Amino acid sequence: MAKKPDFNIILFLALYVLLLQGFYFYVGLATPGGRFSSPFLAQYFNIPQWLTIAAVNPSKWLIELSGYSVHQLNAANITITGSRGVTVAWGCLGVGAMALWFAFITAHRNMAKKRKLVWIVAGITFIYVVNIIRIIMIALSNYYNWHYIHNFNAHNSFNILTYVIIIIAMWLFAKKYNKNKKIKVEAGNTTYLDVPLK
Numbered sequence: 001m002a003k004k005p006d007f008n009i010i011l012f013l014a015l016y017v018l019l020l021q022g023f024y025f026y027v028g029l030a031t032p033g034g035r036f037s038s039p040f041l042a043q044y045f046n047i048p049q050w051l052t053i054a055a056v057n058p059s060k061w062l063i064e065l066s067g068y069s070v071h072q073l074n075a076a077n078i079t080i081t082g083s084r085g086v087t088v089a090w091g092c093l094g095v096g097a098m099a100l101w102f103a104f105i106t107a108h109r110n111m112a113k114k115r116k117l118v119w120i121v122a123g124i125t126f127i128y129v130v131n132i133i134r135i136i137m138i139a140l141s142n143y144y145n146w147h148y149i150h151n152f153n154a155h156n157s158f159n160i161l162t163y164v165i166i167i168i169a170m171w172l173f174a175k176k177y178n179k180n181k182k183i184k185v186e187a188g189n190t191t192y193l194d195v196p197l198k
Contacts, residue, residue: 004109006177012107019099023048027090048090052076055128056088059135068143078135083143086135094127097162101127104170108177123169127162134158 027048028034030041053075060078064070069081079085101123105116140146 006108006110008107008109012103015103015106016099019102020096023095023099048093049075051093051095052088052090055093055131055135059132059139062132063136063139070139078139080139080143083139086139086142088135092131092158094131094158094162097127097159097166098124100163101166101169104166105173111177119173123166126165126169130162130165131158 026041028036029038030046030048031037032039032042056072056076056078060070060072063078063080071079071081073079073085074087076089077085077087102120105119105123108116
């Protein structure tokens with residue numbers, strides 16, 4: 001009987017598509033006025049709105065901490081007084097990148113669940129922090145009229161940057177994973193891999 005590969009490509013693809021399309025479907029359910037919208041979800045369990053607020057509020061707090069006066073037109077908006085605001089839509093939350101990372105780590109078979117969880121949380125946290133930095137930079141570019149930032153698509157640029165970072169992180173993870181696997185095989189240990197984060 002052939003040995004199963006360490007990486008389950010079917011699980012990876014299925015999880016990625018399920019998470020990403022599931023999020024889009026949920027946005028449709030939680031957005032008021034849509035064809036299949038649910039008033040209950042929109043009011044009491046609006047996950048896209050929670051994620052938006054989770055990206056906007058820390059950005060606002062950090063800008064204020066830097067000495068700027070900030071107000072909000074709505075929960076998804078940050079406006080430095082005297083400039084145009086930044087409104088964060090659900091499509092700008094980096095959910096696709098987070099889903100890709102989650103699916104990639106989960107699809108590794110021979111790895112301890114606790115260690116998978118550490119890698120998943122670390123990757124998603126990193127994507128989240130990069131997004132907050134992007135929001136802050138756009139708000140500052142509006143305040144200071146940085147034309148070189150105004151002249152590129154912030155959404156697409158963030159996506160490209162995030163996916164490049166994720167691909168590099170995947171390569172580093174795979175390299176560390178294979179190195180630890182080789183060490184365990186040479187030691188005659190066939191238990192789950194415990195890939196260190198550092």
